[in-house]
Amino acid sequence: MTITQKILAKAAGLDTVRPGQLISAKLDMVLGNDITTPVAINEFEKNGFGSVFDRTRISLVMDHFTPNKDIKAATLTKQCRTFARKYDILNYFDVGDMGIEHALIPEKGLAAPGECIIGADSHTCTYGALGAFSTGVGSTDMAAGMATGTAWFKVPSAIKFELSGKLPPHTSGKDVILHIIGKIGVDGALYRSMEFTGSGLSSLTMDDRLTIANMAIEAGAKNGVFEVDDITREYLKGRVSRPYTEFTADSDDDYDEVIKTDLSEIKPTVAFPHLPENTKTIDEITEKVPIDQAVIGSCTNGRISDMRKAAAVLKGRRIAKDVRCIVIPATQSIYLQCIKEGLAEIFINAGCVFSTPTCGPCLGGHMGILAEGERAVSTTNRNFVGRMGHPGSEVYLASPETAAAAAVKGYIGSDIFAL
Numbered sequence: 575m576t577i578t579q580k581i582l583a584k585a586a587g588l589d590t591v592r593p594g595q596l597i598s599a600k601l602d603m604v605l606g607n608d609i610t611t612p613v614a615i616n617e618f619e620k621n622g623f624g625s626v627f628d629r630t631r632i633s634l635v636m637d638h639f640t641p642n643k644d645i646k647a648a649t650l651t652k653q654c655r656t657f658a659r660k661y662d663i664l665n666y667f668d669v670g671d672m673g674i675e676h677a678l679i680p681e682k683g684l685a686a687p688g689e690c691i692i693g694a695d696s697h698t699c700t701y702g703a704l705g706a707f708s709t710g711v712g713s714t715d716m717a718a719g720m721a722t723g724t725a726w727f728k729v730p731s732a733i734k735f736e737l738s739g740k741l742p743p744h745t746s747g748k749d750v751i752l753h754i755i756g757k758i759g760v761d762g763a764l765y766r767s768m769e770f771t772g773s774g775l776s777s778l779t780m781d782d783r784l785t786i787a788n789m790a791i792e793a794g795a796k797n798g799v800f801e802v803d804d805i806t807r808e809y810l811k812g813r814v815s816r817p818y819t820e821f822t823a824d825s826d827d828d829y830d831e832v833i834k835t836d837l838s839e840i841k842p843t844v845a846f847p848h849l850p851e852n853t854k855t856i857d858e859i860t861e862k863v864p865i866d867q868a869v870i871g872s873c874t875n876g877r878i879s880d881m882r883k884a885a886a887v888l889k890g891r892r893i894a895k896d897v898r899c900i901v902i903p904a905t906q907s908i909y910l911q912c913i914k915e916g917l918a919e920i921f922i923n924a925g926c927v928f929s930t931p932t933c934g935p936c937l938g939g940h941m942g943i944l945a946e947g948e949r950a951v952s953t954t955n956r957n958f959v960g961r962m963g964h965p966g967s968e969v970y971l972a973s974p975e976t977a978a979a980a981a982v983k984g985y986i987g988s989d990i991f992a993l
Contacts, residue, residue, distance in 0.1 A: 748971075
């Protein structure tokens with residue numbers, strides 16, 4: 575079996591599972607946010623549930639429209655808050671104690687190797703970076719999961735991504751996953767697991783891995799998962815005290831295909847509108863693409879290493895005239911670390927907005943909506959039509975370093991690192 579199949583077999587109480595098999599699995603965590611949880615609560619109550627399966631295994635994170643942007647957002651958050659109080663949900667995170675959910679959950683030690691996790695948000699696949707099976711579901715499945723602690727799955731087949739080499743300068747996990755999606759397409763891993771292994775793992779930080787796993791869904795994958803190694807174990811120290819199980823795949827024969835990637839050949843990569851697969855390395859960009867906005871943050875790239883890389887580019891420089899740059903640390907602790915390290919000062923001196931943690935602009939929610947005809951370079955994960963605002967706007971996906979360099983230059987182009 576593959577890593578994912580072994581985790582699902584354990585969760586289903588079975589010795590083995592096979593691709594395509596339908597199983598009922600016990601859940602280690604059920605996750606929701608301020609947009610998806612209210613729908614789940616409505617279903618929970620409509621179906622007459624009067625209790626949750628485990629108050630310690632449900633996580634509710636208010637992050638998409640918080641601090642509340644309008645009356646509707648405030649009403650939805652109030653509904654979540656009331657539900658959390660009623661059922662004494664241990665892991666409820668609100669303003670002042672919250673963060674962007676897919677950065678906060680690993681930071682708080684709420685995901686661990688071998689666990690089976692669902693979340694009513696498509697980027698729940700992030701926790702595969704820790705060796706967990708983690709996938710996004712609809713709010714109805716979230717409601718059933720909160721009540722019963724179980725969910726059904728069709729066991730996925732898998733693609734093995736064998737990584738070798740070491741990333742060159744100005745590249746990171748974001749460039750790796752954009753490279754892969756550009757290669758296999760947005761449906762290249764449709765309802766399959768993307769499983770990452772190989773000698774190249776040793777050169778990828780946990781932040782790199784979280785970014786790569788986060789965007790597995792952008793290739794259509796059911797989940798993304800990394801083989802557990804010493805880097806994983808070191809990250810878990812002091813965060814996860816409960817027992818966990820590490821799984822490795824049995825053999826290459828268990829995979830649909832094996833794709834080899836030499837990290838040393840990865841270049842800074844940008845996904846052009848309107849799909850994450852529409853990628854170009856910066857040396858392939860023949861004409862300058864003027865931008866109106868840069869966003870550095872999100873569940874994909876709002877971690878402390880992302881902040882440091884962006885600050886290294888912006889230090890002593892100014893954002894180009896007529897460009898708005900919005901920097902959003904992904905959690906309160908990252909926000910505080912930015913202040914302690916002087917990164918916040920660098921961002922502000924460069925002419926950036928330094929925001930409290932929120933998903934905000936990523937989904938066109940608030941804190942950076944685009945008008946018709948505007949372009950943004952963003953470290954977020956999607957660039958669909960209208961993703962960050964007007965249907966006539968454009969989003970270019972990139973790493974924090976690339977986004978920061980483009981913000982200084984005022985455009986996306988092959989010479990942006992010649993600062």
